[in-house]
Amino acid sequence: MNAHRLHVAGKVGRNLLLVLWTLFALFPIFWMVLITFKSDSQMFNTTFWFNPTFENYEAVLFKTDYFKAFLDNIIVSAGAVLVSVVVGVPAAYALARFDFKKKEDLAFTILSFKFAPEILVILPLFMIYQKIGVYDSYFGLIWVYQLITMPLLIWVVRGYFEDVSVEIEQAAKLDGYRWWEIFLKILLPLIKPGLVSSALLAFIFAWNSFTFPLLLTSFNVETVTVASLKYIASDTVHYGQMAVAATVAALPEVILALIIQKHLVRGLSFGAVKG
Amino acid sequence: MADIQLENLTKTYKDVTALNNVTLSVHDKEFLVLFGPAGAGKTTMLKMIAGLEIPDDGLIKINDEIVNIVNPANRNVSMVFENYALYPHLSVYDNIASPMRSKLYKESEEYIERAIKDVTTKMKIDTLYERLPSQLSNGQRQRVALGRCLVRKPNVFLMDEPLAHLDAKLRHFMRAELKEMQSSFNTTTIYVTHDYMEALSLGDRIAIINEGQIVQLGTGSELFYTPCNEFVAKLMGEPEINIIPAQIIRDKDVVKMRIMKQETLVELPEDVAEFFRHNKIDTVDLGVRGNDLSYSETQTDPEFMEGKVFVLEPIGNRSILTVDIEEHHIRLIVPNDFQKEMDSTMYVKVDLTDTIFFDGETTEFLVRHNQTNLVKGGK
Numbered sequence: 025m026n027a028h029r030l031h032v033a034g035k036v037g038r039n040l041l042l043v044l045w046t047l048f049a050l051f052p053i054f055w056m057v058l059i060t061f062k063s064d065s066q067m068f069n070t071t072f073w074f075n076p077t078f079e080n081y082e083a084v085l086f087k088t089d090y091f092k093a094f095l096d097n098i099i100v101s102a103g104a105v106l107v108s109v110v111v112g113v114p115a116a117y118a119l120a121r122f123d124f125k126k127k128e129d130l131a132f133t134i135l136s137f138k139f140a141p142e143i144l145v146i147l148p149l150f151m152i153y154q155k156i157g158v159y160d161s162y163f164g165l166i167w168v169y170q171l172i173t174m175p176l177l178i179w180v181v182r183g184y185f186e187d188v189s190v191e192i193e194q195a196a197k198l199d200g201y202r203w204w205e206i207f208l209k210i211l212l213p214l215i216k217p218g219l220v221s222s223a224l225l226a227f228i229f230a231w232n233s234f235t236f237p238l239l240l241t242s243f244n245v246e247t248v249t250v251a252s253l254k255y256i257a258s259d260t261v262h263y264g265q266m267a268v269a270a271t272v273a274a275l276p277e278v279i280l281a282l283i284i285q286k287h288l289v290r291g292l293s294f295g296a297v298k299g
Numbered sequence: 300m301a302d303i304q305l306e307n308l309t310k311t312y313k314d315v316t317a318l319n320n321v322t323l324s325v326h327d328k329e330f331l332v333l334f335g336p337a338g339a340g341k342t343t344m345l346k347m348i349a350g351l352e353i354p355d356d357g358l359i360k361i362n363d364e365i366v367n368i369v370n371p372a373n374r375n376v377s378m379v380f381e382n383y384a385l386y387p388h389l390s391v392y393d394n395i396a397s398p399m400r401s402k403l404y405k406e407s408e409e410y411i412e413r414a415i416k417d418v419t420t421k422m423k424i425d426t427l428y429e430r431l432p433s434q435l436s437n438g439q440r441q442r443v444a445l446g447r448c449l450v451r452k453p454n455v456f457l458m459d460e461p462l463a464h465l466d467a468k469l470r471h472f473m474r475a476e477l478k479e480m481q482s483s484f485n486t487t488t489i490y491v492t493h494d495y496m497e498a499l500s501l502g503d504r505i506a507i508i509n510e511g512q513i514v515q516l517g518t519g520s521e522l523f524y525t526p527c528n529e530f531v532a533k534l535m536g537e538p539e540i541n542i543i544p545a546q547i548i549r550d551k552d553v554v555k556m557r558i559m560k561q562e563t564l565v566e567l568p569e570d571v572a573e574f575f576r577h578n579k580i581d582t583v584d585l586g587v588r589g590n591d592l593s594y595s596e597t598q599t600d601p602e603f604m605e606g607k608v609f610v611l612e613p614i615g616n617r618s619i620l621t622v623d624i625e626e627h628h629i630r631l632i633v634p635n636d637f638q639k640e641m642d643s644t645m646y647v648k649v650d651l652t653d654t655i656f657f658d659g660e661t662t663e664f665l666v667r668h669n670q671t672n673l674v675k676g677g678k
Contacts, residue, residue: 198376
């Protein structure tokens with residue numbers, strides 16, 4: 025009886041802690057969504073009780089070029105991930121399979137792209153971009169995003185390739201398959217969890233990137249992170265409109281993450297362990 | 300069906316020589332066993348025939364055609380890998396079907412189904428079709444790998460320790476099954492093993508490999524009765540052959556021998572004595588297998604050597620008795636009802652008619668009694 029009580033108490037306690045944690049984790053998001061419905065006049069003098077309004081949504085979605093920024097953000101983020109996959113997967117394969125001089129140095133150099141603070145490299149990049157004419161272009165932004173997306177993808181996928189024994193590829197060769205068939209039929213299914221999860225993470229990092237688009241783009245290309253700044257007007261900050269911009273900007277990430285949630289957890293943890 | 304020729308094959312990995320100038324000819328429909336210790340270069344040889352490793356030097360010929368740069372897929376060889384190399388994301392059925400579904404070796408799905416049923420029934424894995432490799436035991440994985448290899452009709456089967464991970468009972472069963480299949484397949488097979496019983500039972504010929512070179516090539520009885528050196532002799536047989544030092548003592552035309560430091564000089568069989576009359580070799584090693592030693596509790600004749608029982612190991616249908624004579628461990632096979640206290644005195648006599656004589660300095664084979672009759676035809 026006592027043990028049973030203890031068991032129940034443990035369960036209740038555990039769930040209580042989880043609820044607390046959920047509140048703590050989700051409150052900022054809740055707050056963000058909440059103030060999207062507040063008008064500027066009620067922003068600072070009400071907390072939970074106010075007259076909800078859609079005027080912030082109206083202002084952001086219909087009266088500014090927010091949709092253009094949203095679309096731009098999709099183009100540059102998806103483009104950056106695509107380039108990273110196309111270039112990174114073969115690179116990861118080479119780093120995993122082939123033995124060449126300075127291999128580890130090269131792998132580390134790729135990783136080290138992620139170490140440098142963006143703000144540190146942005147000034148020379150800005151000058152270079154101006155000179156070679158890729159400033160404020162999709163191409164330029166996709167290019168610079170490789171610093172964010174490529175190292176992550178290469179390192180995760182490389183681990184997955186290393187876990188596939190060479191003999192599996194050799195067996196497929198002897199079975200009569202060509203290299204591209206081996207890649208599509210044997211290797212791709214085996215690295216899929218790692219590829220999907222790292223590509224998703226890379227997409228989120230690219231999507232959230234702020235420093236690069238702020239300084240390397242102006243009118244042609246604009247991302248949502250930069251567009252959100254517009255709601256800081258000279259006289260006042262339109263927190264409600266900013267919150268709308270942020271909420272809409274977070275949607276694709278949330279949706280993508282929910283879709284491939286299963287891959288995400290398994291994908292990033294499974295690669296290290298021999299199956 | 301194919302002849303396979305390896306000519307002066309050499310392969311070096313960084314500073315390790317995996318194969319050193321190997322020349323070997325495998326006849327059509329032959330079952331050749333590559334046998335040797337770990338790291339001898341056996342797997343490298345298989346992978347070169349398969350085209351998965353490129354030799355630094357030398358030629359590989361299949362049916363007299365040089366295939367050094369032929370793509371592995373086009374050589375039509377079928378291989379069992381030591382680590383199974385099953386496709387983790389495919390079911391057992393799809394794994395075995397894989398070689399018959401590639402563009403090069405395409406078969407109809409009906410044919411595939413029949414072929415798979417055939418081979419899986421023989422391997423006793425016909426109830427596992429839907430399983431993934433991760434859901435199989437090691438023995439089952441190995442049989443799936445073997446099945447994927449045997450389901451084809453290739454030029455040559457290459458098998459890299461295909462039975463190593465099976466339990467003893469299943470290994471015996473599969474060995475018999477393989478031998479039976481081999482005779483019905485009529486396909487050249489090259490088989491790597493480190494189990495001498497597998498080598499002797501399966502191989503038409505056996506190539507002993509050590510440190511990247513072929514030490515000896517011959518039939519099972521050639522290797523067993525006339526090993527070319529002590530290394531080969533030690534590989535064949537359980538318990539390991541006893542190597543006992545001895546001195547040839549000559550007195551004009553009379554040749555006798557002193558085993559270790561025993562006082563009694565022993566007579567040699569006449570054909571062996573004749574050999575030592577013509578060859579002035581004095582220091583020899585005697586290779587004596589465990590069942591070619593007589594033992595007694597009393598010294599019935601002076602050729603019996605006195606020793607002390609070191610250990611007695613029962614191994615089922617017989618026991619291995621280790622007797623210490625002059626600091627040498629001598630292993631002999633005794634019936635399993637044999638009982639003896641440790642450190643008690645035993646007398647052991649070498650049966651010289653079944654002894655292999657090696658050169659004591661070079662450890663090369665010299666002579667044995669009845670040599671020509673034991674190895675019919677010879678090498």
